[in-house]
Amino acid sequence: MKITVNKLQKLTKVCPVAQNTTRNWGASEPLAGRISQRQGSRSSETGQYPARVTLSAEAATDPNSKTVMLAGRGASTGRGTSTAPFMPGASTGFGAGLGLVSGLVSLPFHHESRPITVFLTWSGSSHFQSLYCRVLCRNFLLTAMNEDQRSLFLSSSSHFPPPQGVKLSYGTSGFRADASILQSTVYRVGILAALRALKTQSVIGLMITASHNKVSDNGVKVADPSGGMLSQDWEPFADTLANAHDPQHLVELIAEFVQNENITLDGTKPVEILLARDTRPSGEFLLEAAKQGIGSIIGAVALDMGILTTPQLHWMVRARNGGVKASETDYFKQLSSSFRCLVDLSPSGTYANNVDDKLVVDGANGVGGEKLEILKTMLNGLAIEVRNSGKEGGVLNEGVGADYVQKEKVVPFSFGSQDVGIRCSSLDGDADRLVYFIVPSTSSNKIELVDGDKILSLFAIFITEQLSILNKEIDVKAKNDYQCQLGIVQTAYANGASTDYLKQLGLEVTFTPTGVKYLHEKAAEYDIGIYFEANGHGTILFSEQFLCWLKARTTELSDVAKGSEQHKAALRLLAVSELINQAVGDALSGVLLVEAILKHMGWSIERWNEIYEDLPSRQLKVKVVDRSAVVTANAETVAVTPPGIQEAINSETAKHPRGRCFIRPSGTEDVIRVYAEASSQDAADNLAQSVAKLVDQFLGFGSS
DSSP, rough: OOOEEEEEEEEEEOOTTSSOOOEEOOSSSSOOEEEEOOOOBBBBTTOOEEEEEEEEEEESSSOOOOOEEEEEEEEEEOOOOOOOOEEEEEEEEEETTTTTEOEEEEEESSSSOOOOEEEEEEEEOOOOOOEEEEEEEOOOOHHHHHHHHHHHHHHHHHTSOTTTTTTOOOBBTEEEEEGGGGGHHHHHHHHHHHHHHHHHOOEEEEEETTTOTHHHHHHEEEOOOSSSBOOOOGGHHHHHHHHSSSSHHHHHHHHHHHHHTTTOSSSSSSSEEEOOOOOOOOHHHHHHHHHHHHHTTTEEEEEEEEEHHHHHHHHHHHHTTTTTOOSSSHHHHHHHHHHHHHHHOOSHHHHTTTTTTTEEETTTHHHHHHHHHHHHOOSSSEEEEEEEEEOOOOOOOSSSHHHHHHHHHHTTOSSSGGGTSSSSEEEEETTTOEEEEOOOOOOBBBBBOHHHHHHHHHHHHHHHHHHHHHTTTSSSSOOOOOOOEEEEEETTSSSSHHHHHHHHHTEEEEEEEESSSHHHHHTSSSSSSEOOTTTEEEEEEEOOOHHHHHHHHHHHHHSSSSSSSSHHHHHHHHHHHSSSSSSSSOOOHHHHHHHHHHHHOOOOHHHHHOOOOOOOOOEEEEEEOOOOGGGEETTTTTTSTTTTTTHHHHHHHTTTTTOOEEEEOSSSSSEEEEEEEEHHHHHHHHHHHHHHHHHHHHHHHSSO
C-alpha cells in the first residue's frame, strides 16, 4: 500500500530533556514519533548548542527513490523561534528489502530552563514500514546548568588550556606526568571532585602527589567518601574530562555528564572537598589549579588541609564522612593512643622486653619523614630515628624510599655499616608504602628485604592469635556468638612461599588482578580482610558488623572478666582497628602496628624474617605487536588467549622444582609481563627466559 504522509505534528516536552517520551499517533495511522536525548555536535553557525532533529524512514518493500522533506521550528518560551531546512542523508541498507533515509536540522535553543516546544512538518512518498522522528538535543545546558554556571566554567577553564599532543589516563594512582603539563588536568580533576561530592552528597578528597616518582613529576587523585579510591565507574569520565580539547568541549562534557548522573548544579546543597599536597615544589601551583576547578562549581567549597601524606588525606575524608573529628592533630592522636594501648597490652616477661626498641626509618626525603618527626614526639616506648627526612637537602625518591629499596635491594642513602643489627624501615615518597630491611654485613650495601608479603604474614599471625584467644571456651560465653571470617588477599605477584605459609596457618587466601583497588574491594568482603602487595602497600579492613559485635563483647567482658586473656584479646583487636588506616595503605600507621606486634611477640626483625624463605623470582617484559591479544583469567594466573600458550607455559613450568609462572598484558605499553619463580635463582631465570621466548613466538615480533 502506498502511503503519502503530509502531517503537522506538535511535540511538546518540558525539561529535563533527558526523560524519553514516546508518542503514538493512533492505531489507524502507521506512524510513530519519539523524542529522545542523544549526543550531537555544536553548531558553529549559531554559536549555541542546537537541538538535532532527525527524520528516519524505513522502507519495507521499495527502498528506491524517496522524497522526504522536513521543516523544523524550535522555541524557548518567551524567546522567539528559528527554523532550518532538513538535509536528507544517504540511504543505508538494513537487510533485504529495507533501507533508511535520515537527515539533520539545527534548531538553536536559548540557554535557560524553560519549556521547549518543537514543531515538525514533513511529507514523503514511499512504501513506509515506519517513520521515526527524533529530537537529539545537545543543549544539555538547558536542563543541567544555568547561564551563571556555564559562564563560570567557560571563564575559568580558559585559563587552563590542555597540553598539546598529550593524552592522559586515570589509573590506580590517578593522573601522573611531568608537573609542567599537569595544570589543566589538576584543574579538571578539581571539577570532577566537586561533581563527585555533589553526586554523593559527601566530603571528597583531592590529593596532589606522585608518590614514589621522581621529584619533577606530580599527579592528582580523588578520595571517595569511604576514604578509598575514586569509584571505577567514574574513571572513564575522568579520562574524557582531562583530554577535552577546549573550554567549549569541556562544558559540553560536563553538562552531558551531570544530566546523565542527575547532578544538580544550582548551589542549593553546598559540598566540601578536602585538598592536600606532598612536599614537591610543583605542588603549590597545582593546588591553586585544583582550587580553581572546584571553585568553578557553584556550591563547592575547597578546604586546603596543607601538606599531608596521601593516607592522612584519605583518613580525613573517611573520618569526616563518619562524623569524626578529622584534623591532622586528630590523626596523630588516634595513632599514638591506639599504639600505646597495644604496647600496654603486650605480655609481660623478659622475652618481650629484650627486643631492641630502636628503629631507624628512611623517610625518602618526602612528606612521610617530615610527619614521622612530629609523630615520634607523641610516642613513648619506641625510639625512632628518622633519616632522609628532607631537611638534610636530599632529593625526593633519589636513592631513597621504599620503592628504591624494594626494587634494588640495597641500602638507601645515609644507611650503611653502622646499621648492622638494627631494625630499619623505609617509607615511599607520599608514605603509603612501607618495607623493612636488615643490613647483614659491614662489607656490602646489599640488604635482606622484609617486604609487604612478610608484613601481611606478621599481621595475619597476630590477628589469628587474638581471634583464637577470643573464641576460647571459658565460663563467660558471649551473649551472641559471632563467627569471624578472616580473609587474606594477594595478587599473583605475591611470593609463592608467602602464600604457602599463610595456607599452612589455616588461613583463607584469595587472589585478585593486580591493583590496589581490586585487593581493597575483595578484602572488604570479609569481617577482617588483610591485603598487601610485595611493594609494601596494604592495610587491614574491619567490617562494621564485626566491629559492632566486638565492641559489645569487649564491654561484656569488661563487666564480668576484666583483665582476662579474652578481654585483652578483644581490646587488642579494637586497638588494631583504630591504629590501622582502613581507608588506604598507610606507612605511618603500618610501621606502628609492626612495632607493636614485634614487641608483643618478642621478635627481632631477624626472627620475623625467618618465618619463611622467599622463593627466587624473575620478572621480564616482552615487546609485542598487540598486548590485547593476551587475555587472562583466574586473577591473571591463566592465559586464555592466544590458544595454546598456557599449555606451553605449563610445560616449561613443570621442568623446574617449585616452578610457577604467569604472563599478563601491561596496562600502559605494548608489552607482556612475565613473572617466574622456582627453587633456585638460576631456575627462575631460565623459566622466565623460556616463557618470554614463547610469548615472542606466539605474538611478538619473531625475534626469538
